[in-house]
Amino acid sequence: MRILLVEDDLMIGEAIQAVLNDASYATDWVKNGLTALAALDTQSYDLVLLDLGLPGKDGLDVLDTIRARNNAVPLIIITARDALDDRLRGLDGGADDFLLKPFPMAELLARMRAVLRRRGGNAQSLLDNGEVSLNLVSKQATTAETRDVQLSNREFALLQALLIRPGAILSRSELEDRIYGWGNEVESNAVEFLIHALRRKLGSHVIKNVRGMGWMVSKGA
Amino acid sequence: MDGFKRRLRDSVQLRLSITLSLAILIVALLAGAFAFTSALDEAHEMQDDALRQVAALFDRQHMTLQYPSAEQAAGEDEDARIIVQYLADSEHAPSNNDNAIPLPFPTTLADGLSTLTIAGEAFRVLVKTTAAGQRIVVAQEADVRDKEARESAWRSLLPFLILFPVLLLVVGDLVRKLFRPIATLSAEIDQRDQQALHPIDEHHLPTEIRPFVVAINRLLKRVEQAMETQRRFIADAAHELRSPMTALSLQAERLKATPLSATAQERFLPLAEGIERNRKLIEQLLALASAQSLTARPQACVSVHAVFRQVLEDLLPLAEHKGIDIGVESLADVQVVINEMEMFILLKNLVDNAIRYTPAAGRVDLKVTAQRKTVLIEVTDSGPGIAVAEQRLVFDPFYRSLGTHESGSGLGLSIVMAIVERIGARIQLGFADEAKQSGLRVSVWITR
Numbered sequence: 001m002r003i004l005l006v007e008d009d010l011m012i013g014e015a016i017q018a019v020l021n022d023a024s025y026a027t028d029w030v031k032n033g034l035t036a037l038a039a040l041d042t043q044s045y046d047l048v049l050l051d052l053g054l055p056g057k058d059g060l061d062v063l064d065t066i067r068a069r070n071n072a073v074p075l076i077i078i079t080a081r082d083a084l085d086d087r088l089r090g091l092d093g094g095a096d097d098f099l100l101k102p103f104p105m106a107e108l109l110a111r112m113r114a115v116l117r118r119r120g121g122n123a124q125s126l127l128d129n130g131e132v133s134l135n136l137v138s139k140q141a142t143t144a145e146t147r148d149v150q151l152s153n154r155e156f157a158l159l160q161a162l163l164i165r166p167g168a169i170l171s172r173s174e175l176e177d178r179i180y181g182w183g184n185e186v187e188s189n190a191v192e193f194l195i196h197a198l199r200r201k202l203g204s205h206v207i208k209n210v211r212g213m214g215w216m217v218s219k220g221a
Numbered sequence: 222m223d224g225f226k227r228r229l230r231d232s233v234q235l236r237l238s239i240t241l242s243l244a245i246l247i248v249a250l251l252a253g254a255f256a257f258t259s260a261l262d263e264a265h266e267m268q269d270d271a272l273r274q275v276a277a278l279f280d281r282q283h284m285t286l287q288y289p290s291a292e293q294a295a296g297e298d299e300d301a302r303i304i305v306q307y308l309a310d311s312e313h314a315p316s317n318n319d320n321a322i323p324l325p326f327p328t329t330l331a332d333g334l335s336t337l338t339i340a341g342e343a344f345r346v347l348v349k350t351t352a353a354g355q356r357i358v359v360a361q362e363a364d365v366r367d368k369e370a371r372e373s374a375w376r377s378l379l380p381f382l383i384l385f386p387v388l389l390l391v392v393g394d395l396v397r398k399l400f401r402p403i404a405t406l407s408a409e410i411d412q413r414d415q416q417a418l419h420p421i422d423e424h425h426l427p428t429e430i431r432p433f434v435v436a437i438n439r440l441l442k443r444v445e446q447a448m449e450t451q452r453r454f455i456a457d458a459a460h461e462l463r464s465p466m467t468a469l470s471l472q473a474e475r476l477k478a479t480p481l482s483a484t485a486q487e488r489f490l491p492l493a494e495g496i497e498r499n500r501k502l503i504e505q506l507l508a509l510a511s512a513q514s515l516t517a518r519p520q521a522c523v524s525v526h527a528v529f530r531q532v533l534e535d536l537l538p539l540a541e542h543k544g545i546d547i548g549v550e551s552l553a554d555v556q557v558v559i560n561e562m563e564m565f566i567l568l569k570n571l572v573d574n575a576i577r578y579t580p581a582a583g584r585v586d587l588k589v590t591a592q593r594k595t596v597l598i599e600v601t602d603s604g605p606g607i608a609v610a611e612q613r614l615v616f617d618p619f620y621r622s623l624g625t626h627e628s629g630s631g632l633g634l635s636i637v638m639a640i641v642e643r644i645g646a647r648i649q650l651g652f653a654d655e656a657k658q659s660g661l662r663v664s665v666w667i668t669r
Contacts, residue, residue, distance in 0.1 A: 009464050015471030022478065053464075080463035082507065102467035102500050105474045167537075169530050210537065211548020212587075213530055219538065 001116075004045040005029045006036040006062065007078070008054050012101075016049070019105045025112075033057030037065055045073055047112060050095070052079035052086065060089055067094040074119045076111060078103070129166035129217050132206050134159055141202055149201050154179050158194050159217075162207065167219030169210050191215075234400045241392045245385065253381045260377035264370035268361070269334060272347040275303055276359045280351045288323060308348060308356040326358050336363060402426050406434070414642060418445040456510040462503050470496050498630075505632040508566055509618070512639035518560040525589040525598065526554040528561065532568045532587075536576060543581045547572075550588040557596045557667055559644060567640045570633040571600045571663050577629060578661065579604035595666040601653045606661045612650045641665065 003025045007013040013029050020027040028043070030036045033054045040048070048066070052059030063075065077090045080101045090098050096115045099108060127134045132143045139156040140148040151159065161170060161178035170178075175191050195207055195215060208216050229235055278284075286307060308330065310323040324339050330348045337346050343363035350356050406421065420438040423431050473496055477489060529549050540547040557564070568587075575585045583603040590597045607615055607622065614620050616638040619631040641648045646667045653660025 009468060011468030012464065012471060015468065015475055018475055019471070019478075080460055080467070082460075101463045102470050102503075105471060167534055169534055171530075208537075208541075210533055211546065212551070213526075213533055213549050216534070216537070218541075 001025050001046040002043070003027045003112075004036065004039055004043075004048045004073075006031075006033065006049065006054065006059070007051045008032060009051070016105070016108070019109075023109055031055075033059065033062040036062055040066060040069075040071060040073070047116060048073050048075040049108075049112075050075055050077050052077060052081055052090070060086070060093060063090065063093045063095060074115045076108075076115060078108070127160060127163035129163055129219065131218060132159070132163070132202060134163050136160070143202050143206060145203055146201070151198070151201070154190075155194055155198050155201075158191070159198060159207075162215065162217045166217050169214045169216045171214040175215065234396055238393055238396045241396070242389055245388050245392065249381050249385045249388075253378050256377045256381070257374045260374035261370050264373045265366065268345070268366045268370070269347075272303065272334070272345065272359045272361065275305060276347055276349040276357065279305055279357060279359070280349065283353065286357075302361070304358070304360045306358050306360075308358050311358075324360070326360070330358070332356075399427075403430060406430075414645075418442075418448070452510050452514055455506060456514075459503050459506040459510065466496070466500055466503060470500065502630045502632070505630045505636065508570075509632055509636045509639060512563070512566065512636050512643060518563065520558050520560050522556050523559050523561045523564055524554050524556055525564075525596065526551075528564050528568055529587050529589070531565055532572050535569060536572055539573070540576050540585065543576065543579070543583075545576055545579055545581070545583050545585055547576065547585040548587070550586045551590060553591075555589045555591045555596050557669060559667065563640050563644060567637055567665070568598070568600070570637050571665075574629070574633050575600050575602035575604070575661065575663075578602065591669075592666075595647075595668055598665045598667065599662060601660065601662045603653065603660050606652050606659045607650055615650070 001024075003020055005013060005016055005020070005027055007016065007029065008031045010031075013031065017027045017029045028039060028045075030039055034057055036048075036050070037057075039045075050059050050062060054062065059077065059079065063077070066073065066075070075095050076097045076099060077095045078099045078101060079086065079090075082100050087098050096118070097111050099111055125136045127136065132141055134141050134151075134156070135148075138148075139151050139153070141151055141159060142148055157179045158175055161175060162168075172191050176186050179190065179194070180186050195209075198207055206217065208218065210216060229239065286305065288306070288310075304324060306323040306326075308326060308328055311326040311328055313323070324344075326337070326339060326346065330337075330346070332348050332350055334345070334347050337344050339360075344360045345363050345366055347359040348356060349359070402425065406426070410421065418441050420441060421434050423434045423438070426434055473489075473493055477493070481489060526549065533547065533549075537547070572585065572587065579585060579602040585603075586599075586601045588599045588601070590599075611622060615622065616634050618635040620634075621629065621631045637648065640646075644667065646665055648666075649664045651662045651664065652658050653662045
């Protein structure tokens with residue numbers, strides 16, 4: 001995968017480039033907007049990381065120009081500006097995500113993966129939060145202790161709902177919505193029953209209960 | 222007395238009231254004294270006139286005198302009567318009895334008015350020589366005359382007695398009314414929010430106060446500008462710190478990824494923690510600057526439980542790390558009209574504090590209750606709580622409780638306070654367990 005990094009700060013640029021290279025992304029690093037546009041003309045990239053406070057041409061202008069040229073390359077804004085206006089202008093202007101400095105590198109990598117996944121359609125067949133991974137085709141779950149545990153349809157639906165956004169808390173009614181189709185009678189305690197079953201199969205730490213709110217799987221590393 | 226003097230010096234209203242009252246009092250006294258003496262003189266004058274009229278009447282009608290006996294005289298008002306007698310009869314006055322006529326006047330009296338003491342009583346006496354050559358005496362007791370004169374003089378004072386208190390009341394009321402705009406103005410300024418620096422409306426004020434208010438308005442404007450500059454500086458500075466912080470933290474992450482010796486790894490840990498603390502401080506500074514800014518933010522109907530959920534999703538790792546049981550107590554959700562971001566920052570800071578200051582394996586509870594006009598949100602923890610004496614101090618920026626080992630920025634509750642003031646809410650700190658004086662309970666009332 002080829003990444004274009006547009007960042008004028010030398011220390012930040014250097015660090016991001018090094019980490020991206022370590023993560024097996026081929027990275028081209030440019031330090032201003034005009035060079036970035038020139039690079040996009042000559043080379044096709046899988047993803048652009050764009051800083052907003054650039055010398056010469058502002059990041060948002062660069063974004064506008066990219067989109068005006070009908071270039072639909074996935075793009076993540078990384079910036080120190082947190083004003084809501086900037087955020088909205090960035091996302092409305094066609095950015096796929098918006099990451100506020102300072103950020104841990106793991107977060108940038110996760111956001112990159114998410115954007116690439118979204119752009120690549122639903123081809124992905126595995127959901128993973130670092131503790132448990134779920135195969136969407138075979139409906140089997142794998143944890144550090146267990147391997148390829150077969151799940152029932154409802155267990156699968158529940159775990160899938162939780163794994164789509166690891167770290168998000170889902171309430172009982174939200175989980176019921178995911179498990180039962182329209183018109184299906186909701187059985188009382190069904191959610192507790194399914195969670196009990198999943199914990200027995202995969203280990204009790206996999207699904208966490210938040211008192212008074214609902215359930216979640218941990219966000220992972 | 223000193224206190225009164227000071228009040229007199231300080232209060233224009235009091236000085237005006239007292240000066241006017243004194244002026245009215247002095248004028249009333251002088252006018253009263255004049256009216257009293259002139260009325261007294263007037264009355265005496267009239268009584269003398271009456272004596273003259275009687276004498277003239279007697280002379281013109283050529284009356285002859287027949288003295289009534291003592292018994293006959295008893296029927297009339299003995300004191301008020303006017304006595305007429307021949308001066309010559311005084312010689313055979315019966316005794317030193319003022320009831321029986323004739324009375325013993327000295328026969329040597331000259332014509333005209335005089336005041337004499339006869340038989341132990343004062344008399345006003347008129348001696349007149351008639352056309353027939355007889356000398357007659359017209360007399361009246363002085364006591365009665367004086368009494369009547371005094372009565373009429375007192376009556377002349379009555380208007381002053383009524384007017385004086387009425388005038389005092391009118392003056393007092395007038396002065397109070399004239400000063401009312403000032404009182405209203407100060408009440409209006411007193412009720413203002415800390416952040417409200419908009420100019421004072423000067424249109425309904427008397428011209429005497431207006432220049433003063435205009436000057437205050439100019440001052441308010443300057444203060445507002447200064448505060449805005451300060452806020453912008455904090456925001457800009459924190460923004461500018463973000464880039465170097467990013468560079469620092471990314472470089473540190475790279476260092477962590479490289480193979481390090483055991484000592485280096487051990488020393489790397491505090492370095493990473495320091496960077497994390499700095500990052501958090503910058504975020505808190507920005508949040509504080511933003512909470513204190515005047516820009517209005519869009520409001521919407523927000524579900525409190527939804528905000529609870531966001532806060533818990535953010536802070537659960539921290540709570541899990543300390544083994545703290547955190548959860549929501551209230552079953553029913555409540556909606557409140559507010560800016561969602563502000564609500565989130567408010568609650569996140571409260572819950573973050575609760576988790577930080579609660580010892581491992583403690584408990585933190587969130588709760589929302591709908592009240593008649595407000596929504597009550599409570600965050601309760603099983604930590605040590607905050608001593609009553611300290612409860613006001615903890616809202617000051619960078620204040621940190623004595624003996625705390627937590628690496629907080631000291632800004633969390635300042636941010637909370639800024640938001641509370643901004644949205645017109647009310648906050649109160651207390652103990653989760655009042656009897657044991659332990660555990661912190663923060664209650665926030667938000668107007669629906």
